[in-house]
Amino acid sequence: MKREIKKVAKMVDEITTFFLEFQAQEVKVNIFTYKDRIVITASAKKLKKSEKAVRRLKQYLSYPRAHEMEEYYWALTGESECEEGLAIVGTMVDEASIDYDDEHIDIHLTRLIGKR
Amino acid sequence: METIKKSETIKKSEFKFVLETKVPKVKTVDMYKVLLILPTIFLIVGIIISSPQGFINGFKQIRLASNILITDYFEIAGIGPALINSAILMYANILLLYKLELKPNGIIIGALFLVGGFALMGKNIYNTGPFYLGGLLYCKYHNKQYKTVVIINMLSTALSPLCSTLTSIEVYPYYVGLILMIVAGTAVGFIMPTISSHVMTAHSGYSLYNMGFACGFVGIIVYAVISGVGLKPEALSIIYTDSTLLPMIIMIVYCLALIIIGYKLNNRSFEGFRDIFNYSGRVMTDFVQQVGFPLTIINMGVLGLMSILVVIVMGGQFNGPVLAAIFSVIGFSAFGKHLKNSFPIMIGVTLASLLLKEPVSSTTLIMTALFSTGLAPIAGEFGTWRGISVGMLHMFLVLNLGSLHGGMMLYNNGFAAGIIAMLLVPMMEAFKREKGLD
Numbered sequence: 259m260k261r262e263i264k265k266v267a268k269m270v271d272e273i274t275t276f277f278l279e280f281q282a283q284e285v286k287v288n289i290f291t292y293k294d295r296i297v298i299t300a301s302a303k304k305l306k307k308s309e310k311a312v313r314r315l316k317q318y319l320s321y322p323r324a325h326e327m328e329e330y331y332w333a334l335t336g337e338s339e340c341e342e343g344l345a346i347v348g349t350m351v352d353e354a355s356i357d358y359d360d361e362h363i364d365i366h367l368t369r370l371i372g373k374r
Numbered sequence: 375m376e377t378i379k380k381s382e383t384i385k386k387s388e389f390k391f392v393l394e395t396k397v398p399k400v401k402t403v404d405m406y407k408v409l410l411i412l413p414t415i416f417l418i419v420g421i422i423i424s425s426p427q428g429f430i431n432g433f434k435q436i437r438l439a440s441n442i443l444i445t446d447y448f449e450i451a452g453i454g455p456a457l458i459n460s461a462i463l464m465y466a467n468i469l470l471l472y473k474l475e476l477k478p479n480g481i482i483i484g485a486l487f488l489v490g491g492f493a494l495m496g497k498n499i500y501n502t503g504p505f506y507l508g509g510l511l512y513c514k515y516h517n518k519q520y521k522t523v524v525i526i527n528m529l530s531t532a533l534s535p536l537c538s539t540l541t542s543i544e545v546y547p548y549y550v551g552l553i554l555m556i557v558a559g560t561a562v563g564f565i566m567p568t569i570s571s572h573v574m575t576a577h578s579g580y581s582l583y584n585m586g587f588a589c590g591f592v593g594i595i596v597y598a599v600i601s602g603v604g605l606k607p608e609a610l611s612i613i614y615t616d617s618t619l620l621p622m623i624i625m626i627v628y629c630l631a632l633i634i635i636g637y638k639l640n641n642r643s644f645e646g647f648r649d650i651f652n653y654s655g656r657v658m659t660d661f662v663q664q665v666g667f668p669l670t671i672i673n674m675g676v677l678g679l680m681s682i683l684v685v686i687v688m689g690g691q692f693n694g695p696v697l698a699a700i701f702s703v704i705g706f707s708a709f710g711k712h713l714k715n716s717f718p719i720m721i722g723v724t725l726a727s728l729l730l731k732e733p734v735s736s737t738t739l740i741m742t743a744l745f746s747t748g749l750a751p752i753a754g755e756f757g758t759w760r761g762i763s764v765g766m767l768h769m770f771l772v773l774n775l776g777s778l779h780g781g782m783m784l785y786n787n788g789f790a791a792g793i794i795a796m797l798l799v800p801m802m803e804a805f806k807r808e809k810g811l812d
Binding site (some may be wrong): 342349 | 570
């Protein structure tokens with residue numbers, strides 16, 4: 259269970275780093291834990307180049323959930339200074355949605371847990 | 375205030391592709407069919423060129439060998455049995471991946487080619503089995519599905535010479551060696567999932583051969599223990615030196631086939647291929663996801679042909695170890711390698727070889743040049759000149775690492791690549807100016 263907690267913490271680290279790299283003026287992250295899933299929501303305000311940020315989020319969060327990649331590469335999440343780390347987050351979540359306009363970006367990530 | 379677009383949901387379960395560039399979809403079963411081409415060629419050619427007696431004798435030699443680096447199966451068993459051995463291991467692993475319902479991605483393809491390649495110089499169905507057993511136990515212990523660790527198991531078979539060595543020692547009866555082999559292989563299979571993910575952070579994903587780095591350290595400890603109790607294995611360098619025209623033709627045909635199939639699957643075009651060069655190759659750059667399966671196999675074919683050209687230009691032979699190196703280039707061309715980030719590293723190795731005072735066989739030199747491309751992300755991220763310099767360092771380092779693990783770990787170049795990336799990347803980052811968002 260400790261590793262599962264660490265994985266979620268690293269995912270949050272990666273997402274936070276991503277928004278800060280795009281010079282967001284405000285970043286809010288919430289974590290909701292349920293019996294069968296963990297939901298991470300993040301909202302960022304007034305990013306520079308928000309179009310590019312959305313493009314990158316779409317690119318990397320569209321990675322399908324890949325348990326084999328997660329087990330091998332999860333430790334790299336939050337460690338990188340590059341956007342490739344976001345791809346690892348993509349392999350660790352089952353659903354991802356992005357809501358955005360030119361001021362805000364909100365993402366909603368669902369990670370199913372348990373034996374699967 | 376203009377709104378760009380509102381509320382978009384990425385439905386991963388439908389694998390809806392949301393990138394601007396449209397990537398042709400390829401069914402999972404069709405991907406596996408493409409991956410089956412090489413083992414099928416190997417099996418057919420292997421059967422044609424082997425006599426039944428030669429096949430039996432060859433397999434006996436493979437089973438009894440200590441498989442210490444470098445043990446070329448072309449030399450000890452013959453080309454036919456070696457090709458069949460590689461085909462069997464690739465078939466077994468493809469079947470396992472398919473049964474686990476895994477969709478081929480970059481690391482799956484990379485792992486598959488590493489297993490197939492090293493099945494020409496150290497891996498066989500006999501000495502790799504215990505690692506998978508260890509993975510199964512790990513999953514049972516941690517209540518996970520086996521598919522989470524299968525790739526780690528495939529890659530951790532780098533330590534298969536350990537299993538072979540334990541059965542080939544004549545101090546104790548054979549069955550004792552067999553038990554020791556199962557226990558040791560299972561133990562390694564059990565511990566590698568945590569070790570491999572732990573060491574990943576040391577090189578920050580700048581070495582594509584992370585398992586070589588992880589297994590290198592395990593190999594040092596294992597070798598120290600085995601040597602300490604007086605069972606030190608003999609250092610080997612068994613290399614095939616006869617004609618290797620047939621393996622060369624097979625590899626050329628295979629690489630051309632990959633390019634042609636990729637071209638057809640990509641709507642009969644190479645459109646988008648140049649986009650691959652925009653990626654640094656750093657973990658995790660999965661080309662199957664980023665540019666699609668068709669362009670990925672075109673990239674694999676192109677880098678395969680480049681590797682073959684390198685071997686020809688350097689006057690080398692297409693023996694087991696060199697084929698293993700070519701396999702590693704082809705496989706990891708689905709997971710980060712491309713011409714632009716691989717070539718500088720190989721130039722560095724070649725330049726360093728000109729400075730060497732000690733004699734090095736052409737096979738060792740070519741293996742190093744090809745395997746060194748595990749450092750391709752460094753050239754991709756930091757540029758050509760730094761890529762060349764790490765290639766040079768790789769050449770010098772790799773020649774001195776084998777003695778640390780006594781050849782009990784097959785991914786010696788991966789070990790060297792991990793050490794170089796771990797030390798040099800922080801230094802390079804210190805000199806890298808902060809870039810703007812543009």
